[in-house]
């Protein structure tokens with residue numbers, strides 16, 4: 001089975017991890033600051049804060065901007081659940097806005113409709129690796145005094161009108177899960193130009209304690225203060241060593257992902273029942289995912305059926321994602337239901353993610369195309 005996504009680890013990566021395992025520091029050592037510095041540089045942000053997962057990164061971001069009970073945060077209908085869960089972690093309410101039919105990106109016009117006196121922030125998700133319409137989203141945020149957060153877990157290496165993803169929103173979130181562009185096993189990062197947010201998140205990831213053990217050692221003191229309620233969201237040094245090694249390969253991997261996408265685009269251009277998502281002419285797409293819509297009406301088959309046919313052909317296709325508010329947790333906690341975001345719901349019935357990863361070979365991409373043609377023609 002050709003999977004939809006997977007990591008690519010080489011001997012250099014392994015050596016970097018072993019070096020740290022043989023050093024004095026397994027966690028909160030020098031590799032963390034080094035990874036943060038290189039990562040911030042690569043996306044063009046002033047500060048980067050590394051944490052244990054993308055989920056921890058989103059939680060830290062919601063904490064940093066002070067989301068609390070009764071606060072509303074606007075999120076897109078289609079994303080991984082944690083894009084909304086992070087608001088709930090802080091006692092806030094995620095308010096779902098519909099997406100654009102051809103890109104599945106948060107629709108700025110729908111965002112405007114959902115703003116109330118309780119709205120504090122917008123979380124944009126660069127779905128599949130394509131940046132959202134940030135000129136419009138920033139205008140809306142400014143006009144309504146809202147913060148703009150970019151859940152950029154799909155979009156490391158993407159560019160919006162000459163601005164690198166990671167340097168666009170007030171806070172920008174990344175994940176280093178094995179299916180993402182670069183991996184630490186598990187890991188996450190928040191980038192920002194705001195030193196106060198960065199400081200708050202560094203404290204949040206370490207139990208809310210104001211100094212770390214290096215600072216205490218330098219002061220020659222046992223004394224520390226817990227100034228805020230925090231968590232253990234620390235990442236280890238050997239994970240950051242892996243992240244640093246992977247980051248060096250990102251430029252080549254982005255080229256590869258874009259080549260595979262161009263090959264898929266070209267191969268599907270003549271097939272009426274298969275439509276890849278639209279790519280705007282002012283972005284450089286990072287292709288975490290390659291998503292197509294199947295014309296289920298024309299094919300007279302539902303998505304589930306198409307999904308199983310592709311799996312039978314040995315293609316490890318996937319579906320990203322069930323509209324978040326249709327998960328039972330959201331239905332029972334917030335009373336959300338079908339009909340809330342009709343564009344997202346209609347898209348959900350048609351989308352399938354095809355294999356897209358750093359190590360995907362041209363031969364395997366050809367097998368994917370062949371299987372899609374067999375199913376769709």
Ligand SMILES: *Cc1c(COP(=O)(O)O)cnc(C)c1O
Pocket residue numbers: 053054055056079080082083125151153154175176177186187188
């Ligand atoms: C992967 C992902 C996350 C969460 O990252 P983890 O590191 O798995 O916690 C959040 N949002 C989106 C859109 C993602 O794809």
